[in-house]
Amino acid sequence: MKNRLILLIICLLGRTLAAQDRTVRLMTYNILNYRNTTSYCTGSNNNSSNKEAALETIIQAIEPDLVVLNEIGSNPNNLTYLLNNSFNTGSTTHWSMAQHTHNGFSSLVNGIAYRNDIFGITNHWSITKDVNNSNLVRLIDVVRFYYKDALLQGNSDTATFVVIAAHFKAGNTASDQSQRERETEAIIDWVDSHSYDNIMLMGDLNTYNSNEDGFQNLVAGNTFRFEDPATSIGNWHNNSSYASLHTQSTRTSGNCHSGGGLDDRFDMILCSESITEGDAQMTYSPNTYIVVGNDGNHFNNAVNSGTNYSVGSSTLSALYTLSDHLPVIADFDLEGQHLDVASTEENWTLPNPIPPGYSINNPDGYELQLYTLGGQLLWKSKDLQATIPYVAPGVYLLWKTTPQGPQTARISIR
Structure with a gap:
């Protein structure tokens, strides 16, 4: 049989053969008045080119798959500058930005960058009003993503999740806390009016302790509750017990x-119980909630004071340069789709190697798809004479769509 290729379609009824499970990393980061000039943040002490270069260094070091960014100047072009100068640099082309949104009066907006080879967007909403229809300080973005499983064409069901990107009102006065309460009420109101399981709140929440009414709206509500993956509810402000979770400030003094x-836990990633419990194809990966650049030993100190080996020296320098905040990351496991073997059995004999133009008789015009065991689609055809491409010796999955439903078989090539 040296000159023949035997494709044996093995019948294994109901057995799962391939699952495209994947761990993804999400990140939230306040990048401090990016391309937004104020009386204290100027082109000289907050240079946009320097910030873009620093963010590029950080992204390459951390390797996130989705990034929520706060404090971007409201000009729509700023998202393009970030995309081109910090994300899609060198030979990298797989980053996209969610659409620009603006409430019409704030000088700052959010940005959401995501790997377009891993995720797609189904919906993008904006929360601009509180429950009494009064304007919020800043717009809150709500984006629903879906996981681009390699087997998506074979099954319409895939993991989805909602990212709520927010930058709450800063300050510690009663008025500031009241405005944060209005923002969180609006978020919970939106969640209650939509039926989604996997929901994450990401951004600069500007909250000093978990007893604030606004934060209690998030974690102790009657209808829906966010959970803290770091399991560190408490009084974070200027409290060394939470030193490893503090995200501001990267320095002890400054103008811009x-x-x-480091003495405040302003930046957070919170998630729904569905994610912590893994009820709907997405699960928080334990012990992956990290404040990047915070080694837990710089309470009330600059991140680059003395030694800090939590990140490389170039990344530490970039973190110090870019912002007075540190980014927060967390990993999540996505459950992929599966291919189930159907109860069919057949032997095909084909020449080896497959010559150009060789075809399989497919008189009913069913769609044929060839996958690796890892779920990568190699080929598909509905032709009545379906031409098979050359494949290296190994084991593959062959999918055939029929009126009775899809049939999938494991193929041994030898």
Whole structure:
């Protein structure tokens, strides 16, 4: 049989053969008045080109798959600058930005960058009003993503999740806290009016402790509750017990940048119980909630003071340069689709190697698809004479769509 290729379609009824499970990394980061000039943040002490280069260094070091960015100047072109100068650099082309949104009066907007080879967007909403229809300080973005499973064409069911990107009102006065309460009420109201399982709140929440009414709206509501993957509910402000979770400030003094060293947990990733429990194809990966650049030993100090080996030296320098905040990351496991073997059995004998133009008789015009065991689609055809491409020796999955439903078989090539 040296000159023949035997494709043996093995019948294994009901057995799962391939699942495109994947771990993805999500990140949230306040990048401090990016291309937004104020009386204290100018082109000289907050240079946009320097910030873009620093963000490029950070993205390459951390390797996230989705990034929520706060404090971007409201000009729509700023998202393009970030995309071209910090994400899609060198030979990289797989990053996209969610659409630009603006409430019409704020000088700052959010940005959501995502790997377009991993995720797609189904919906993008904006929350601009509180429950009494009054304007919020800043627009809150709500984006529903779906996982681009390699087997998506074979099955319409895939993991989906909602990202709520928010930058709450800053400050510690009663008025500031009241505005944060209105923002969180609006978020919970939106969640209650939509039936989604996997929901994450990401961004600069500007909250000093978990007893604030606004934060209690998020984690102690009657209808829906976010959970803290870090399981560290408490009084975070200037409290060394939470030193490893503090995200501001990267320095002890500054003009554009806030000072005081690391002593506040402003930036967070919160998620629904469905994610912590893994009820709907998405699960938080334990012990992956990390404040990047915070080694837990720089309470009330600058991140680059003394030694800090939590990241490389170039990344640490970029974190210090870019913002007075540190990014937060967390990993999540996505459950992929599966191919189930159908109860059919057949032997095909084909020449080896397959010559150009060789075809399989397919008189009913069923769609044929050839996959690797990892779920990568190699070929598909509905031709009555379906031409098979050359494939290396190994084991593959052959999918055939029929009126009775899809049939999938494991193929041994030898």
